Amino acid sequence: MSTITTTDGVSIFYKDWGSGQPIVFSHGWPLTADDWDAQMMFFLHHGYRVIAHDRRGHGRSDQPSTGNDMDHWVDDLAALTEHLNLRDAIHIGHSTGGGEVARYVARHQKRVAKAVLVASLTPNMYRSENNASGQLPAWFEAIRAGVLGNRAEFYRFVPENPFYGYNLDGAKPSEAIIANWWRQGMAARCSRSLRDCRLLARRLYRRPQEDHRAGAGDAWRG
Template sequence: MSTVTTRDGVEIFYKDWGTGQPIVFSHGWPLSADDWDAQLLFFLGKGYRVIAHDRRGHGRSAQVGDGHDMDHYADDLAAVVAHLDLENAIHVGHSTGGGEVVHYLARHGESRVAKAAIISAVPPVMVKSPANPGGLPKDVFDTLQAQLAANRSEFYLGFAAGPFYNYDRPGAKPSEAIIRNWWRQGMMGGAKAHYDGIVAFSQTDFTADLGKIGVPVLVMHSEDDQIVPYADAGPLSAKLLKNGVLKTYKGFPHGMPTTHADVINADLLEFITR
């Protein structure tokens, strides 16, 4: 397997296919680089070099007990970029991965970056506070941690079969294969990383990070996202970015890169090539 070892000794797995301009994909919680299959194959076929890594504690990366926070996530991404010596890269992040991309750009600069896209992403900040009255109550995330600790396997199966893909909506037609693949990816990772990751994706405030970013950023979000509610995420991020463009979808789920890959891939390609 292809891996890079970070400064603090953590082995990070990555895929690196093709040649051409690099597109780097950062996955959502609690998944792995495999969640980008539809995008990796599509953009590989369009002549791009595609790279996707497993976040620390997730997928095939080392199941370490610490460092499950946005600083380490961004630094691990930077380690992959430096190891592969990527230039003029396009960064694409989904959900927690969107936060990872935003924090990476703000923390490590844009000298190696051409553009970015964040999909169903957690910025600016998810948890409710006096500064973010439209956020979700902390109890929501505490409950997620409690469910994970009680029975991670059952929790993940229900999460994928329900709100992640909007399979709990009236008239929905759940895909057993998609549900099982989500569960498979989740159970590949470590419980400690996933437990701590809930705090990382829900409580990190990316407001200042967004204001530092100057490269063009496409913000893609559905109005029917049940995991990262639209009103407190996509539109606010687009406004805070210096060069952000908001693309809004109706009726798509949080996991729209999988369920609506044809639409998402086409919109990403149009943004990349414009």
């Protein structure tokens, strides 16, 4: 199993397959690198080197009681790209991973070719006076209540319903896909960032704008 150890002593698991221009995948909460397996296999067979890691607090990486915040997650990603000496990399982030990618790109543009944000929490996750399209506070409270109330049931409800759209008319749910999502979620730590998820989202909404002013916009348009 491939891992690196960060400067604060946290072990981060990662996958690194193939050769060619690197594509780095950052997963969403509460998942792992495994959520990208289908995309990694696709790009691997099209001549790319594909890398994905389990964010600290998730999956096979360590689950420390501290450092479960965006700045540490970006530092962990930077440690991985430096360890693998990645250059001209394409970074793809989903949900929480989108925020991770946005901040990473702003700080480490010299290593980045392009960035892709997929259903990202950046920049519209939290509804505010300046962001009418974000989520209301009740949405974050519902997530917190679901996880703290019965995490196993909540992690079945999410993939069975909104995550894959299986609750829509005509959808054909896949038990294997639902079970795979549940497996990854149950491996994640119920971290401080979850308990403070509404406040975290407010910070994440503000900070990507600062990151954009730092120059990340150029990489996004690449």
